[in-house]
Amino acid sequence: MAIAKKISDFMERSSWIRKMFEEGAALKAQYGVDQVCDFTLGNPDVAAPNAVAEELVKIIHEPAHLKHGYMPNAGYPETLSAIAGFLENEQQVAVNPQGVVMTSGAGGALNVILKAILNPGDEVITPSPFFVEYNFYADNHGGVLRAIPPIEGFALDLEAIGAAINKKTAAVIINSPNNPSGVVFSAEQIADLGQLLTEKSAEMGRVIYLISDEPYRKLVYDGLVVPPIFPVYRNSVIANSYSKELSLAGERIGFLALHPDADDFTQLANGFVFANRVLGFVNAPGLMQRLVARLQGVTVDVSIYQRKRDILYQGLVEAGFKLSKPQGAFYLFPRSPLADDVEFVRELQHYRILAVPGSGFSGPGFFRLAYCVDDTTIERSLPIFKEVGKKFC
Amino acid sequence: MAIAKKISDFMERSSWIRKMFEEGAALKAQYGVDQVCDFTLGNPDVAAPNAVAEELVKIIHEPAHLKHGYMPNAGYPETLSAIAGFLENEQQVAVNPQGVVMTSGAGGALNVILKAILNPGDEVITPSPFFVEYNFYADNHGGVLRAIPPIEGFALDLEAIGAAINKKTAAVIINSPNNPSGVVFSAEQIADLGQLLTEKSAEMGRVIYLISDEPYRKLVYDGLVVPPIFPVYRNSVIANSYSKELSLAGERIGFLALHPDADDFTQLANGFVFANRVLGFVNAPGLMQRLVARLQGVTVDVSIYQRKRDILYQGLVEAGFKLSKPQGAFYLFPRSPLADDVEFVRELQHYRILAVPGSGFSGPGFFRLAYCVDDTTIERSLPIFKEVGKKFC
Numbered sequence: 001m002a003i004a005k006k007i008s009d010f011m012e013r014s015s016w017i018r019k020m021f022e023e024g025a026a027l028k029a030q031y032g033v034d035q036v037c038d039f040t041l042g043n044p045d046v047a048a049p050n051a052v053a054e055e056l057v058k059i060i061h062e063p064a065h066l067k068h069g070y071m072p073n074a075g076y077p078e079t080l081s082a083i084a085g086f087l088e089n090e091q092q093v094a095v096n097p098q099g100v101v102m103t104s105g106a107g108g109a110l111n112v113i114l115k116a117i118l119n120p121g122d123e124v125i126t127p128s129p130f131f132v133e134y135n136f137y138a139d140n141h142g143g144v145l146r147a148i149p150p151i152e153g154f155a156l157d158l159e160a161i162g163a164a165i166n167k168k169t170a171a172v173i174i175n176s177p178n179n180p181s182g183v184v185f186s187a188e189q190i191a192d193l194g195q196l197l198t199e200k201s202a203e204m205g206r207v208i209y210l211i212s213d214e215p216y217r218k219l220v221y222d223g224l225v226v227p228p229i230f231p232v233y234r235n236s237v238i239a240n241s242y243s244k245e246l247s248l249a250g251e252r253i254g255f256l257a258l259h260p261d262a263d264d265f266t267q268l269a270n271g272f273v274f275a276n277r278v279l280g281f282v283n284a285p286g287l288m289q290r291l292v293a294r295l296q297g298v299t300v301d302v303s304i305y306q307r308k309r310d311i312l313y314q315g316l317v318e319a320g321f322k323l324s325k326p327q328g329a330f331y332l333f334p335r336s337p338l339a340d341d342v343e344f345v346r347e348l349q350h351y352r353i354l355a356v357p358g359s360g361f362s363g364p365g366f367f368r369l370a371y372c373v374d375d376t377t378i379e380r381s382l383p384i385f386k387e388v389g390k391k392f393c
Numbered sequence: 394m395a396i397a398k399k400i401s402d403f404m405e406r407s408s409w410i411r412k413m414f415e416e417g418a419a420l421k422a423q424y425g426v427d428q429v430c431d432f433t434l435g436n437p438d439v440a441a442p443n444a445v446a447e448e449l450v451k452i453i454h455e456p457a458h459l460k461h462g463y464m465p466n467a468g469y470p471e472t473l474s475a476i477a478g479f480l481e482n483e484q485q486v487a488v489n490p491q492g493v494v495m496t497s498g499a500g501g502a503l504n505v506i507l508k509a510i511l512n513p514g515d516e517v518i519t520p521s522p523f524f525v526e527y528n529f530y531a532d533n534h535g536g537v538l539r540a541i542p543p544i545e546g547f548a549l550d551l552e553a554i555g556a557a558i559n560k561k562t563a564a565v566i567i568n569s570p571n572n573p574s575g576v577v578f579s580a581e582q583i584a585d586l587g588q589l590l591t592e593k594s595a596e597m598g599r600v601i602y603l604i605s606d607e608p609y610r611k612l613v614y615d616g617l618v619v620p621p622i623f624p625v626y627r628n629s630v631i632a633n634s635y636s637k638e639l640s641l642a643g644e645r646i647g648f649l650a651l652h653p654d655a656d657d658f659t660q661l662a663n664g665f666v667f668a669n670r671v672l673g674f675v676n677a678p679g680l681m682q683r684l685v686a687r688l689q690g691v692t693v694d695v696s697i698y699q700r701k702r703d704i705l706y707q708g709l710v711e712a713g714f715k716l717s718k719p720q721g722a723f724y725l726f727p728r729s730p731l732a733d734d735v736e737f738v739r740e741l742q743h744y745r746i747l748a749v750p751g752s753g754f755s756g757p758g759f760f761r762l763a764y765c766v767d768d769t770t771i772e773r774s775l776p777i778f779k780e781v782g783k784k785f786c
Contacts, residue, residue: 002600002657003664004512004534011667043463052461053453060446060453068445068641070436104497104645104674111673115533119397136671140508141397207395248461250679252497252645264395271396274404278529280504281497285678286643287449 010136017360020345024354031352037381038354039369042179042330046300046372048247052291059290068286073277075102075255075284079293086296087238087257091230099258099265101272102284105249106215108276109239109256110137110173113211115279116271118143122170127156129333129363131179131213143170147362153324154181154333154363156189158196165200171209172197176226177216180361180368181333182326184220187227194232201235207263210236215254216329218245218299221306224327234261242292244330245299253288305330308371308378315382319389330372333358337392341367347392351384403529410753413738417747424745430774431747432762435572435723439693439765441640445684452683461679466670468495468648468677472686479689480631480650484623492651492658494665495677498642499608501669502632502649503530503566506604508672509664511536515563520549522726522756524572524606536563540755546717547574547726547756549582551589558593564602565590569619570609573754573761574726575719577613580620587625594628600656603629608647609722611638611692614699617720627654635685637723638692646681698723701764701771708775709762712782723765726751730785734760740785744777 011018021040028036059067074080077097084097103109114124120142126134128150138145146164151157161172174193176185185193193210201208212229217240220226229236241254258269276283283289309332313325316334323334338344341357345367348355358366371378396404404411414433421429452460467473470490477490496502507517513535519527521543531538539557544550554565567586569578578586586603594601605622610633613619622629634647651662669676676682702725706718709727716727731737734750738760741748751759764771 002655002661003509006512007509007664007667008660010671011663041463043459045459045462047459048461056453057450060449066436066438066440066640068441068639068644069438070434070642107673107675109673116396116400119399133671137673140672246461247459249463250676251461252675252678262395267401268395270404271400274400278403278526279533279672280500280502280530281674282500282645283643285645285681287680288678 016342017356023349027349027352027354034376036352036354037377037384039371039373040354040356042370042372044244044247044249044300044330044372045374046247046304049298049300051295051298052246052248055291055294056287059287071283071286071289073283074100074273076286076289076293079289082293082296083255083257091228093230094260095257096260096265099260099262099269101256101269101276102289103254103256103276104252104281104284105243105254106213106239106241107133107137108252108281108284109241109254110211110213111140111279112272112275112281113237113239113256114138114141114143114171115275116268117170117209119170121168123166123168124171124173125161125164125169126173127161129154129178129180129358129361129366131175132360134173150363154178154183156185156193158189158192161193162196162200165204165208167204167206169204169208171211173211173213175213177220177326177328179216179329180331180356180358180363182329182331184224184226184327190227190229191232194229197233197235207235211239212236213239215241215244219302219305219330220328221302221309222327226328230259234259235263246292246295247300248288251285251288253284253292305372308375312369312371312378312381315385319385320393321385321389330370332369332371333363333366334369336365336367339365341365344392348388351388353381353384353388409735410749416742420742420745420747427769429745429747430770430777432764432766432774433747433749435763435765437637437640437642437693437723437765438767439640439697442691442693444688444691445639445641448684448687449680452680464676464679464682466676467493467666469679469682469686472682475686475689476648476650484621486623487653488650489653489658492653492655492662494649494662494669495682496647496649496669497645497674497677498636498647499606499632499634500526501645501674501677502634502647503604503606504533504672505665505668505674506630506632506649507531507534507536507564508668509661510602511563514561516559516561517564517566518554518557518562519566520554522547522571522573522751522754522759524568525753527566543756547571547576549578549586551582551585554586555589555593558597558601560597560599562597562601564604566604566606568606570613570719570721572609572722573724573749573751573756575722575724577617577619577720583620583622584625587622590626590628600628604632605629606632608634608637612695612698612723613721614695614702615720619721623652627652628656639685639688640693641681644678644681646677646685698765701768705762705764705771705774708778712778713786714778714782723763725762725764726756726759727762729758729760732758734758737785741781744781746774746777746781
């Protein structure tokens with residue numbers, strides 16, 4: 001066999017998802033792209049703010065020696081400072097730029113964090129439903145992901161998390177606003193989680209890190225603010241990216257930020273920089289680092305996503321689907337009218353609607369619709385969902 | 394302990410290098426940056442070609458839907474095609490764009506390749522001296538690097554490579570032009586290596602991949618051309634980057650290219666794309682992908698490096714150092730006048746010259762000077778090397 005056995009197994013196991021994507025692509029080829037409503041991809045459809053192009057051109061025209069050369073592996077000092085300054089306000093904690101590392105998006109940040117903290121066989125706990133890549137990210141670095149089953153409303157099941165923690169637990173990853181559910185964990189739940197991890201770290205005699213994966217932090221609606229994690233737990237790390245808030249997903253720019261009062265702060269921060277280097281990232285893309293240093297606090301027009309959410313949510317409710325109105329991100333996660341969500345998503349394909357089964361996120365019995373698509377797709381889908389609802393709901 | 398034991402050990406073991414860098418930084422702080430000749434960093438000092446800024450501005454101004462969004466994980470199809478087209482000429486083999494994956498530089502490419510092919514305990518062979526990161530890259534994915542001791546002239550020791558190959562050997566990495574020696578392996582040696590790997594693959598009953606790490610391919614002097622690897626061995630993969638040839642080191646843009654006739658071509662190419670995704674790279678930075686699609690064949694002014702090489706080489710020879718004139722890359726690798734190269738590099742620090750001991754590259758008894766620095770540094774160093782030569786050579 002040409003490829004590593006594990007990679008082959010992984011690819012085999014996820015082949016059903018790939019097959020679905022291929023079937024979707026075949027539908028588009030057969031009927032035309034505009035005859036298929038594709039809700040599968042979390043690729044932001046809202047254009048980057050004008051400031052992105054303006055600042056990029058400015059940076060390119062500015063005289064600078066070796067503008068595109070290597071910088072320290074952690075990133076440009078001015079970028080780290082800009083982010084630390086912004087986070088200080090957001091997290092209500094004085095953030096140390098020495099604990100900030102620029103990364104290849106939040107996906108890069110999570111790999112760097114896990115590489116730096118996991119010993120072989122260590123466990124990483126995450127509540128379901130969750131971004132399926134977490135499985136691979138933990139495995140990449142010798143760890144094992146332990147998923148907590150979903151509960152009503154996809155809130156944090158603190159009891160189950162507490163019961164799952166053991167001497168091998170290195171970290172808990174939370175993702176709020178959540179992909180795929182769109183749920184934002186409440187300030188109270190976050191505080192309770194901090195309390196739980198403080199107690200469990202003491203009980204287990206090891207630091208259990210809280211990793212907060214927050215690429216959707218700025219995409220929240222109805223005036224909501226995502227509760228910060230730094231005030232509730234010292235041994236915490238933020239993984240974030242500008243993929244969604246500045247629509248820069250393909251540019252791979254994000255960061256990690258370590259709590260300034262984390263145990264062994266300097267050693268851990270150095271470990272992150274080392275991991276960023278040896279994993280082959282070396283540093284986050286330089287031009288984008290310079291860009292985001294200037295765009296702290298700038299965000300895409302979130303009202304566009306809110307409107308898309310409202311229209312699709314309303315349409316699904318009227319069609320008879322059962323779902324809660326998510327407070328953030330750009331996903332709806334309705335209950336599948338059929339017990340088997342994979343079967344239901346196949347049924348949807350017959351109506352030329354493409355979705356992802358909740359099973360793909362450890363959330364069986366649901367399906368995910370990414371509404372970061374153009375309005376036409378949403379509008380075209382509404383009568384179809386009505387028809388589907390009549391038959392299945 | 395806050396960080397993973399292995400990471401802590403790695404950092405501890407390389408702490409002497411870090412300490413040297415810190416001592417160098419202290420010297421600069423004490424005497425002023427322009428009073429220290431720093432030859433430690435492989436950060437290209439030649440400005441990117443004007444076409445880089447021109448094309449970037451054009452791309453930024455071009456209307457395009459979701460210009461910075463996700464593209465296929467392998468990269469933009471037009472970029473993959475442009476590279477395949479260029480490689481076809483360079484490698485004298487018709488290259489399939491399906492075997493090209495855009496990566497975060499050559500470092501990203503090597504990690505993606507090793508992730509996709511290594512089973513636990515697999516060995517990766519490389520001739521010394523070599524880029525020290527190879528150790529980490531192999532280890533990241535459960536492999537073990539096996540270094541072949543250096544021979545006279547730093548040529549390929551085919552006998553030793555053949556003797557080192559066993560049933561656990563998954564790949565051989567070559568780096569030509571070489572960091573740190575600047576050596577370019579001859580066409581004859583490359584052909585012999587291809588022949589050896591063909592025979593050994595048959596003998597061991599497994600494919601042994603040839604991985605050619607070629608970020609310095611375009612930086613060759615005196616009219617030399619680096620011999621292509623595709624004509625000599627089917628199961629080969631190129632790892633390359635635009636870091637050096639376009640002075641884009643900080644932008645993290647490179648690619649891997651699989652030989653079109655490699656065994657299980659499609660499975661392996663898919664494995665690379667999968668590895669690129671799950672390692673958290675997701676895709677190479679999008680804007681830079683668009684850029685390099687338009688700059689195939691464009692290279693920094695190589696004559697600038699050639700001139701720097703000539704001046705520093707000549708100065709070292711006149712000072713009494715023993716070294717060969719490298720044909721490529723931007724490093725000189727003279728023999729250390731003291732048996733202990735680490736001790737000699739410490740001596741150089743007293744003269745405010747910063748170098749890296751050959752021991753850091755598995756090339757003890759030598760030291761590396763990166764001449765990708767400004768002319769002033771080189772000129773200032775010449776009388777100092779003369780003084781050092783008088784004392785030590």
